[in-house]
Amino acid sequence: MNKDIIGHGNYKYKVHKDWASHNAFDISIKNCHEMVINSNGHLIMITDHTHNNIVIFNRSGKILNTWGTIFPGGHGLTLFQEGEEEVLFITDVELGKVFKTTLDGEILLTIDHPSCYGLYSEDDPFKPTETAIASNGDIYIADGYGSQYIIQYNYKGDYIRHFGGEGDALSQFRTAHGLCIDNRNSNKPTMLCTSRDHNAFKRFSLNGEYISTIHLPGAYVCRPVIDEGNIYSGVCWSRLRNNEKTENSGFVTILNDNDKVVSNPGGTKPNYINNELQLMVQDQPIFNHCHDVCVDEDKNLYICQWDAGNTFPYKLERI
Numbered sequence: 001m002n003k004d005i006i007g008h009g010n011y012k013y014k015v016h017k018d019w020a021s022h023n024a025f026d027i028s029i030k031n032c033h034e035m036v037i038n039s040n041g042h043l044i045m046i047t048d049h050t051h052n053n054i055v056i057f058n059r060s061g062k063i064l065n066t067w068g069t070i071f072p073g074g075h076g077l078t079l080f081q082e083g084e085e086e087v088l089f090i091t092d093v094e095l096g097k098v099f100k101t102t103l104d105g106e107i108l109l110t111i112d113h114p115s116c117y118g119l120y121s122e123d124d125p126f127k128p129t130e131t132a133i134a135s136n137g138d139i140y141i142a143d144g145y146g147s148q149y150i151i152q153y154n155y156k157g158d159y160i161r162h163f164g165g166e167g168d169a170l171s172q173f174r175t176a177h178g179l180c181i182d183n184r185n186s187n188k189p190t191m192l193c194t195s196r197d198h199n200a201f202k203r204f205s206l207n208g209e210y211i212s213t214i215h216l217p218g219a220y221v222c223r224p225v226i227d228e229g230n231i232y233s234g235v236c237w238s239r240l241r242n243n244e245k246t247e248n249s250g251f252v253t254i255l256n257d258n259d260k261v262v263s264n265p266g267g268t269k270p271n272y273i274n275n276e277l278q279l280m281v282q283d284q285p286i287f288n289h290c291h292d293v294c295v296d297e298d299k300n301l302y303i304c305q306w307d308a309g310n311t312f313p314y315k316l317e318r319i
Contacts, residue, residue, distance in 0.1 A: 048075065089133065097128070098139070128142065173194075177223065222234045
């Protein structure tokens with residue numbers, strides 16, 4: 001296979017590592033954690049560099065704007081259509097807070113440590129990694145680097161419930177790193193939650209009832225990103241040595257509407273034996289640690305990376 005073409009089946013891509021490099025020299029970044037695309041087709045990325053926590057690109061890779069100097073642990077970024085306006089939800093793992101903002105950075109709502117709402121004790125760790133927003137405005141927060149709960153609030157920031165917690169039961173998590181609302185069945189939306197150290201996505205009702213698990217052996221997945229019928233996810237590590245996660249072993253995984261893996265750009269070809277997915281690992285050293293995937297209207301992918309030497313996002317052009 002051409003080394004610049006990665007992926008499998010109908011999901012193959014040409015790699016553009018220099019998508020943003022032509023005008024990136026004057027922008028400081030650390031980790032490119034997550035990216036969303038708004039209704040204008042602008043790509044909005046969060047970093048943990050306080051010179052510019054938010055970097056906004058056009059689809060050609062030109063930087064249009066930057067803002068944000070107050071998020072030292074900027075990690076999760078969710079876009080939500082609220083009436084006629086688009087808003088962002090930002091999680092900060094160092095501050096232990098979640099912020100709702102306008103697209104240009106005005107803070108509209110702050111959700112603090114759960115002890116403020118009578119949930120955690122003051123000593124319980126709270127390091128939120130992700131949010132997902134339901135159609136009614138309910139806010140779900142993944143405490144992925146903290147106490148491993150998914151916490152549900154209403155649109156005003158009032159506590160409703162929590163579920164999960166750290167452990168190996170079906171309804172528990174090991175690194176509840178990401179989550180999203182799965183609206184592919186419009187009559188019965190569900191919540192997909194990452195359990196990264198279990199190499200899995202776990203499905204729950206919007207009331208926090210466990211439904212099922214999607215096992216992804218070998219893949220330490222980040223958040224699930226749903227575009228039309230598919231789920232896309234960055235794989236931060238894969239198991240390459242002694243069945244343990246290995247540095248600089250990331251790839252991208254793509255699942256179809258039956259939750260079956262159909263392509264692993266940068267990884268091994270998905271293989272099912274007796275309907276059981278076999279171990280998936282990095283196959284080509286394209287990526288270090290894939291942290292997020294953003295999908296544009298032409299089904300091109302933009303890959304954000306953690307711990308990748310201050311690397312700007314790569315573009316994977318669908319072919």
